[in-house]
Amino acid sequence: MDEDAKAVATALARESAADGLRRLTDLLLRVADDDPGLAAIAQELDRITEELDQITEELDQITEELDRITEELGASDDGRRPVGVDPVAGRANACAPPLEVWCLPDGTAGASGSLGITYQGPRGLVHGGVSALILDHVLNVALSEQGPAAAGGELSVRYHRPLPLYRNFLATGRLSRGADGELRAVGEITVAGVVAVSAARIVGGRGVRM
Amino acid sequence: MDEDAKAVATALARESAADGLRRLTDLLLRVADDDPGLAAIAQELDRITEELDQITEELDQITEELDRITEELGASDDGRRPVGVDPVAGRANACAPPLEVWCLPDGTAGASGSLGITYQGPRGLVHGGVSALILDHVLNVALSEQGPAAAGGELSVRYHRPLPLYRNFLATGRLSRGADGELRAVGEITVAGVVAVSAARIVGGRGVRM
Incomplete structure (x- = not known):
């Protein structure tokens, strides 16, 4: 893979991860703790909570790694901004509305x-x-x-x-x-x-x- | 674990997951695609991208499962809103600023x-x-x-x-x-x-x- 192709692949992976975060944010909010139907599916939610815990642990590991890399890069905020960072228009920003x-x-x-x-x-x-x-x-x-x-x-x-x-x-x-x-x-x-x-x-x- | 304790545990897991999403969103934006130092750590990023792909796949599986549960619950948006849903004050909302x-x-x-x-x-x-x-x-x-x-x-x-x-x-x-x-x-x-x-x-x- 040449450098350009790699950059495109990285950008796509970044946007795909942001999409995943966006969907998960939405879905986590839509399942109510106190929904009357919740008791019936409590077991299932327990399992999902465990999976989420695992993912949170993995996120912790990855964010630690990214922290380390960010430190290695120095003050990365002074570098050129990656495409899609904006909190409204940025597709790579998981908090940007899907517009x-x-x-x-x-x-x-x-x-x-x-x-x-x-x-x-x-x-x-x-x-x-x-x-x-x-x-x-x-x-x-x-x-x-x-x-x-x-x-x-x-x-x-x-x-x-x-x-x-x-x-x-x-x-x-x-x-x-x-x-x-x-x-x-x-x-x-x-x-x-x-x-x-x-x-x-x-x-x-x-x-x-x- | 009684029902109250379970509800608290679920809420904490939810907030912890949201915190993870918040940190990852921030960190993904801070590592620039075109940073001069990037070439030196391309291999490491490749590995992280692969890990992210894996997590995105896991997110897909979980969101599919949550989609199914949401469907089972019917129009869950008519249910009582879970605590922390607000896009400004909601600690369980990964898009809410950390305030x-x-x-x-x-x-x-x-x-x-x-x-x-x-x-x-x-x-x-x-x-x-x-x-x-x-x-x-x-x-x-x-x-x-x-x-x-x-x-x-x-x-x-x-x-x-x-x-x-x-x-x-x-x-x-x-x-x-x-x-x-x-x-x-x-x-x-x-x-x-x-x-x-x-x-x-x-x-x-x-x-x-x-």
């Missing part, structure tokens, strides 16, 4: 997909802060097409209606200029064409008073 | 800790959307002390200065009334006493125009 994130040449940015219980706030609904996280990201992508990444300024998020779990949604962002000529990005999360959450991102502006 | 979240009797809510590369936006800094996620949560906790959980309304987040990775920060939220008598929660994230991000959460208010 497709894109940016069109016209500066329109977007993200689509649906979210499971890992991202739940009120029962059956996406956590409002997760909607803010996604919109912040999409609006910053739209802004960053204009130059260096946005810093400072403000994010305003308006919650119109609940965003359900397990429903496909579309988050979009585009550039806009305020009445004062200030550059901003505006966008929204829609489900079946209906706006659930909208947001505006102002960079370095005076903006909204806290 | 201590609390609420005092006077309605003051807070979260403290530090964040690693899993939550990185610009290099070395916490993703602005992650700050918004944490503040949304803390402000909603403060508001929820007044009655049913907050819904609708607006969240405004102002970014004053960058929030570094691996630095302890304190996020706090408290109730406040606007000039119009409207109930809101206000708060901020501080590092060594200096405000990095501030926010206001208005429930159902007319609030800021998008």
Whole structure:
């Protein structure tokens, strides 16, 4: 295997591991400790818990090894970042929501997909802060097409209606200029064409008073 | 082992597994594909990738089993939620940042800790959307002390200065009334006493125009 093929294989293994972590995170949350059906399957869960303990031990061994390697590499955070590290768009980051994130040449940015219980706030609904996280990201992508990444300024998020779990949604962002000529990005999360959450991102502006 | 002890053991195993997933997520992101030192340790990484593949296979087997159990339980999302499911405060949720979240009797809510590369936006800094996620949560906790959980309304987040990775920060939220008598929660994230991000959460208010 040449170096390029090896790099691709490593990246794929990384994403595959992240996918596994993502699925396991979701599934661990969906089996309730106090579910009425739990007594009937307690034995089975006991076995799975034992398996999980084993895996946790293996994770401990592997993380110790990775710790050692990270130490050998020195301050690895100063190195170039691996692809997919971002907590919203990064496919190799097991905490990144399972979304497709894109940016069109016209500066329109977007993200689509649906979210499971890992991202739940009120029962059956996406956590409002997760909607803010996604919109912040999409609006910053739209802004960053204009130059260096946005810093400072403000994010305003308006919650119109609940965003359900397990429903496909579309988050979009585009550039806009305020009445004062200030550059901003505006966008929204829609489900079946209906706006659930909208947001505006102002960079370095005076903006909204806290 | 009686039922209570078993429930505690299951909850601890769940949190321990989540901790393992959290650490692995962090470590997988910190070892860069294209680090100059990588060639020297390629063999070691190959071996770890193989181990990860094996674990991913085991994860697949376990998730299949959990899928089957979830199906047997019926619509498990209608059951009571297990402790620690929340994407900000839930210790059993591997995607929840490793923070201590609390609420005092006077309605003051807070979260403290530090964040690693899993939550990185610009290099070395916490993703602005992650700050918004944490503040949304803390402000909603403060508001929820007044009655049913907050819904609708607006969240405004102002970014004053960058929030570094691996630095302890304190996020706090408290109730406040606007000039119009409207109930809101206000708060901020501080590092060594200096405000990095501030926010206001208005429930159902007319609030800021998008």
